[in-house]
Amino acid sequence: MIDIINTFINGLSLGGIYAMIALGYTMVYGIAKMLNFAHGDIIMVGGYTLFVAIGLFGNPILAIVVAIILCGVLGVLMEKLAYKPLRGASPLAVLITAIGVSYLLQSLSQIIFGAGTKYVNMPNWGSITLGSLRIQVYTLVTLIASVVIMVALSVFIKYSKTGRAMIAVSEDRAASELMGINVNTIITITFLIGAMLAAVASTFYLLKAPSISPTFGSMPGIKAFTAAVIGGIGSIPGAMIGGILLGVIEVFTNSIPAIAPYTDAIEFTILIIILLVRPTGLLGKKRREKV
C-alpha cells in the first residue's frame, strides 16, 4: 500500500513536469495554430543555462531565474525570427520550419557543449519521512510548484484582460483583431509563457536526474506533446490532465518489472487508442462550424 502511494506521488510529480511542457504545446497550438516542434529543445536550452549559471553563480535559485528569463527570450526570438514571417503560409511550411529550429538548437548546443553528457550541480535536498512513507524533497517541490503554476496560469487566462484576449484569439483571430486586440502581441506573450514553463520543467527534470546532453529535450518533448494530444490539443485544462495522466501511467508501468521495459510503447499505445476513440482528445473541442 505504501508503495502504491509512493508511486502515485512520484507519478503526479512527473505528471506535473509533463503538464508544464504540454501547456507550452497546447497554448501555442491554440493561439498561433501551429505545432512548435522545437518546444522540447527549449527544455534543453534551459538545462544548459542551468549548467552554466550554476557554475557561474553557485546559487541555484539565481540560476533558475536566469534560465527562465533566457528561455523566455529564446521563445520570443524563435517566434519573431522563424514563425512570424510564415504567418499565413501553409501549415506544412511552418511544421518543417519548427523541425528545422529544433535541429538548429540541438546542433548549436552540440557545437558549444559537445555531444557528451554534462553533470549539472543541482542541489540535493534529500528526502523526508512521513510515517513509513519516504518521499524525495524534489518530488514534493515539483508537485507543489507545478500545481501552483497551473492554478496561477488558469486564473491568469480566465480573469486577466490578456488572458481573455488569448482565449479570443484562439477562438477567432479576425474577430479578435476587430476588438482592437493586437494578435501579434498575444502570440508573442503565448510563446513567452510557453518557453518559461519549459524552463521550469527543465529545472524539475534536473533536480530528478542532474545530467544533460544536446538531445535532453527530445523525449520529454515528445511525451508532453503526447500528453497535450491526449488531453485535447488547444485545451489548457486538457494539457494539465493529459500531462498528469501520462506521468502517473509512466511511473506505475515503470514500477512493475514485467512491463517496465515497454513503458514508452504502452504510453504511445494509449495515445493511439484515445485518438481512435476520441480524435479530439479528452477535453478537445470540435470546432463548431459557423453559420
Next chain:
Amino acid sequence: MALLEVKNLNVYYGVIQALKGISFEVNEGEIVALIGSNGSGKSSTMKAIMGLVHPKSGEVIYNGEKITHTPTCEIVKKGMTQVLEGRHIFQELTVHENLMLGAYARRDAEEKKNDIKKMFELFPRLEERKNQIAGTLSGGEQQMLAICRALMSKPKLLLLDEPSMGLSPILVKEVFDIIKEIHNRGTTILLVEQNASKALAICDKAYVLETGSITLSGTGSELRNNDKVKKAYLGGE
C-alpha cells in the same frame, strides 16, 4: 471631407481579382449601403477597409488619414470597427466577457461599465443572459451581441456585414430598427446587405456591386426606383 474614402481599391485572392478598382465615400452621419449578390465583392470591400485583407493597390482614407496599411487593431482604436458576416462572437466566453472584449482597446474602466449598462438598456435580453456562454444564444441574440460588442469600442463609423443574414423576418425588422437607432445616436454606418429592399429603405446612399465593380450608385430612393435594381435585387417587376 468624407469620413471614409475608398479610392480605386484592388483586391486579389491568389490570381482571382475580387475587387476591380472600387471607389466610394461615406460622409459623417450617413448610412451608406453596399448591395450586390453573393460573390460580388461586398465582404472583400469591408475586409479591405478594416485591413483584414490586404489590397494590391488603392487607398483607404479614414478621417483624412491614409490607413491602407494600418493594422486592424490600430484602425479599431481610431474609431472604426466591423461586425463580421456570420457574427463571429466568442462562443466559449460569456455575454459579459464578449462585451468587455469589445472595449479591449479602451482604458476608461468606469465608462466601460456605463456603456455595458447602455447596451443592456438597448437589448434587455442580453442582460438576462449576461453570464450565459455566448455559444448557447439564439441566432438573433448572437447578432445583437455582435453588434453590441462592436459598439463597445465606441466607433464613429460602424461597418455591418450582412447583419440580417439567417434571421427570421421579425428579427430582420428588429435588426434594421436597431441600425436606425444606432445611427440616430450618432454613429455613421456602412452597411453590406443582400436584403436590398431593407437596406435601400434606410440608407442615405447606396452603391451596387457586381463582380468586383461598382455599377450603380445613388440615393436609397433613386436606386429603389431604378429598373435594373428592381429587376436584379428587389425581386420586382
